[in-house]
Amino acid sequence: MENQKERISSPFCPYVSVDCVLLGINEDKLSVLLVERKLLENNAVGYKLPGSLIYETEELDDAALRVMKEAVGYTQMSLRQFHTFGSVARTANKEDILWLEKESHTKVTRIVTVVYLALSKKGKTVNNLDKNETMRWFPVEDLPDLPFDHKSIVEESVNEIRNWVEREPAIIYEYLPSKFTAFQLRRTYEIIYNKKFDVRNFQKKMNLLGYIVPTDEMEVGVPHRAARYYRFNKVKYNKLRSSLNK
Amino acid sequence: MENQKERISSPFCPYVSVDCVLLGINEDKLSVLLVERKLLENNAVGYKLPGSLIYETEELDDAALRVMKEAVGYTQMSLRQFHTFGSVARTANKEDILWLEKESHTKVTRIVTVVYLALSKKGKTVNNLDKNETMRWFPVEDLPDLPFDHKSIVEESVNEIRNWVEREPAIIYEYLPSKFTAFQLRRTYEIIYNKKFDVRNFQKKMNLLGYIVPTDEMEVGVPHRAARYYRFNKVKYNKLRSSLNK
């Protein structure tokens, strides 16, 4: 205890950053958005999660929103804190430190990063990047080498997103467009859970939920029977959820 | 983006602490362990969550374990990271800042705190405190005034512990002694979920689980029919769980 107090007398302040794991579906694969990391006069040295150190008077949540705004140009998504990674070993790789010190013009030792997680908006254009930067979707099953511990962060995020969908299915509908077909919804679940669902049972359950309402609109121009469009009714959803506290 | 880089050039380093929410059951109520906070020559000014700033080369998880070791004297518990609270407004209260600056002998502006959550070991003595400090269990439904945002941290933790128990029932058995009666198990669930469970259905389910095994031992000296003791079988538990990924 004495020892503790002594050490606390000269407290240690690490850097604090936020990193964002934006998951989406590309070519029927669960994918994550990564930005290119450049070093030495724009020679690309691989990809990383979009992220930033936080500002002095900036909330953590706001920092994450800022990072997303800068990356994909919009923030209407369930962006939520997931986990904080602060391992001393995170900065074990010399190259990562070099890059970071060049970026921040500061001597950097340890960085505690608060990771945020979200599902992207389906099909929304991702085009708000700095001219010098590029980004790409990578299937989570086929990631490139990543700096720091970004690889394990992504892997843990994929597990977590399933828990989120189970606890709060509404986030699925932030991913989907406001009108969607039963097939789109089912496919989304299949990709997130990485397993098949029976068509009939899925449809039946979807109808029972009560907050997915059919519209009069149908697909047009498809080379097969046109599918009906459905909408997510948030008011019904909230009512149904809030009465489950019996 | 330019703006961002500029601000990052002079990065901001907040203090980083860990706080621990240790939940337990006292007098049949879900309770949280709080330590007394002293100021001005040992005048107590209320209670707070046990916590500490982190050391330069200390892992976050290790800092949380250290805080628990110092507080309750043991660390055999499912102590896991829960959420990081970093609001600028956390340090809005002048009195909190005064206390903190006295404790740390440093000018403190913002603190980002990583909160850890655990169930205490049932009945284990809590006695490893600094002579000058005292601690107490408070029912979570009846908390005293707490500094910073500790009150809402506790409230969120109570919800979270239920999610944890659902996802990983094993943590219940770290709370219970190695031999426990069906009644103890049921009562524990009832208090954590704050609702009653049907005795017969509970017993039936308990037997079906497969990882709660009866022993030959019975209670002694009780003024009523003696209850059987059961044990949690971790090997069976892990086997049963790992095959659910079908």
Place this chain on the structure above:
DNA sequence: TCAAAAGTGTTTAGTTTACACCCATGC
């Protein structure tokens, strides 16, 4: 013999799973 808690089964309702065929459309 009484008070106090332990232990035990059955019925009903609800939920989940498995499974196969016809329908509408564009080409």
Place this chain on the structure above:
DNA sequence: GCATGGGTGTAAACTAAACACTTTTGA
């Protein structure tokens, strides 16, 4: 007319919920 995906129902298996009495023990 054929390829493509949309849409539908039923039976069986399983899970969850409701519900009351007898047993054991100490005082």
